[in-house]
Amino acid sequence: MRIVSLLPSATETLFAIGAGDEVVGVTFECDAPPEARQRTIVSTSALPRREDGRPLSPAEIDAAVRERLAAGEDLYHLDRGALAGLDADLVVTQDLCAVCAVDVTEVEDALEYLGCRARVHTSDPHTVAEILDGILDLGRVTGHRDEAERLVAGLRRRLHRLPGSPGPDAPRVVVLEWTDPPFAPGHWVPEMVTLAGGDCVLGTAGETSVTTTWEAVRDAAPDVVVVAPCGYGLAESVELGRALLGDGPLGRLLAERGDRAPRVWAVDANASFARPGPRVVDGTEALAAVLAPDRFGDPDPAMARRLS
Numbered sequence: 001m002r003i004v005s006l007l008p009s010a011t012e013t014l015f016a017i018g019a020g021d022e023v024v025g026v027t028f029e030c031d032a033p034p035e036a037r038q039r040t041i042v043s044t045s046a047l048p049r050r051e052d053g054r055p056l057s058p059a060e061i062d063a064a065v066r067e068r069l070a071a072g073e074d075l076y077h078l079d080r081g082a083l084a085g086l087d088a089d090l091v092v093t094q095d096l097c098a099v100c101a102v103d104v105t106e107v108e109d110a111l112e113y114l115g116c117r118a119r120v121h122t123s124d125p126h127t128v129a130e131i132l133d134g135i136l137d138l139g140r141v142t143g144h145r146d147e148a149e150r151l152v153a154g155l156r157r158r159l160h161r162l163p164g165s166p167g168p169d170a171p172r173v174v175v176l177e178w179t180d181p182p183f184a185p186g187h188w189v190p191e192m193v194t195l196a197g198g199d200c201v202l203g204t205a206g207e208t209s210v211t212t213t214w215e216a217v218r219d220a221a222p223d224v225v226v227v228a229p230c231g232y233g234l235a236e237s238v239e240l241g242r243a244l245l246g247d248g249p250l251g252r253l254l255a256e257r258g259d260r261a262p263r264v265w266a267v268d269a270n271a272s273f274a275r276p277g278p279r280v281v282d283g284t285e286a287l288a289a290v291l292a293p294d295r296f297g298d299p300d301p302a303m304a305r306r307l308s
Helices: 008-016 034-038 058-070 080-086 104-114 128-142 145-160 189-195 214-219 234-244 249-260 280-291
Strands: 003-005 023-027 040-045 076-078 090-094 119-123 172-176 182-184 224-227 263-267 304-306
Touching: 003 008, 008 023, 008 034, 008 090, 008 128, 023 080, 040 080, 090 128, 119 128, 128 145, 128 189, 128 280, 145 280, 172 182, 172 189, 182 214, 189 280, 214 249, 224 234, 224 280, 234 249, 234 263, 234 304, 263 280, 280 304
Parallel strands: 003 023, 003 090, 023 040, 090 119, 172 224, 224 263
Antiparallel strands: 040 076, 263 304
């Protein structure tokens, strides 16, 4: 089977279930495992670039995304020529979030235009359970059912070792899925907090992430703030988190709360929070360690770093 993956999480999953050798095409964001970088890239970002080469700020990205979506424009370029040359049997894409990857309708239009008979498999998880079910589905459609079942069984065992629900004295947790403007988390991220033993006080499990305000963050009276901007690795999350401290909105919150100030952490959101794949369990374990280090030990320093 020849597989094109238009989702970083699907690419990770395909390699994890033993289908990596069958993957012939990926997106520019597919960076795990490193071997995925050796595949043909068939989709790239349509967002503008700075003339000086510096990355866009979160505020600039948010503005560009809103502008393109309002205009009905795509956020990704699908290279139809590259796709045609791969002779794919299966294309894995998503119907979850226009900001995350190429939309399924664009893929179907491209395949029809090219006269390609590849099967399109879509992913649309909203919860941790649906992420695990999605791994099993991908195993079935690629002929790697046994490997997928073994992978999911191991992930479930790891989740069962975690609290699973917040106790009466659970820490109040705010996860920031974006920093400018601030976004409250959605989809599986609030559930990750719950599984880790925290009380996610902004955002709703299974729903989309939503814009919030710094006043709402303050009024939520968090014990822990987790800076997890979608698409950013740990180093970038640390940089963005530190910019919120000092004279920034989180710095003012800490000053107002005094000795009741929340602990602020930055995490590798790109690897283990934003992507609905196996490493969501890594992120949930990191959250458990952040919330209860006496029970779970300190979090992996490659996954999370305390800022205050």
